[in-house]
Amino acid sequence: MRFDASKPACLDFARLCLSCVPRGSRGRRSCYPKTSLERQRNCRIDTRKPMQISHSTLFSAPTGIVWRVTADVAQWPEWSPTITSISGWGGGDLFQDAQFDLKQPFQRRRSWVLSHCAAPHLLSLRTAEGDMTALHEIIVTESVRCNRLSLQVSGLLGRLARPFISLALQKENAALKSRCESAAATWIFPPRVLHTEITQ
Secondary structure: OOOOOOHHHHHHHHHHHHHHOEOHHHEEOOOOOOOOHHHHHHOOOOOOOOEEEEEEEOOOOHHHHHHHHHHOOOHHHHHHHOOOEEEEOOOOOOOOOOOOEEEEEOOOOOEEEEEEEEEOOOOEEEOOOOOEEEEEEEEEEOEEEEEEEEEEEOOOOHHHOHHHHHHHHHHHHHHHHHHHHHHHHOOOOOOOOOOEEEEE
């Protein structure tokens, strides 16, 4: 049976067959598989999109105590293995645009700014440069109470350091849990809670 290209049905079938063949270089159709270089070009990581790393842990301490430990910025170096020292914090209640400097292991001292606070469930911080955002979330339901730490990092360096960041969040959550559950046995007065919400 001859292929008559003048018939519309034959033309449609020919177009359909050509559309299923991948294009090669210079716009030509090619039946050869893509090279490793072409696959790498199609799988490039967009470093402009922030990467978020999170870790959650369950706790038995009262929510108010967990919030009080989380919001007590001046005491962070005493219990957190991820913070060496803090400066520039005058103490007191949290307030919008509060800024302080943190020194962390194997990192230079950086300035952090309080960007959002919704006591007693959420505390959000960002670096002054804007390349990192830290979230402290206290999630409470009828059957579960957990603390979730998240870090959003921009740039290629953050993606390369993902395993170390994950380990740091795990250590900080474990230290926070230990601090809160030991404090729950000694604090006999109700913890102070800031019943306001501030947003930048």
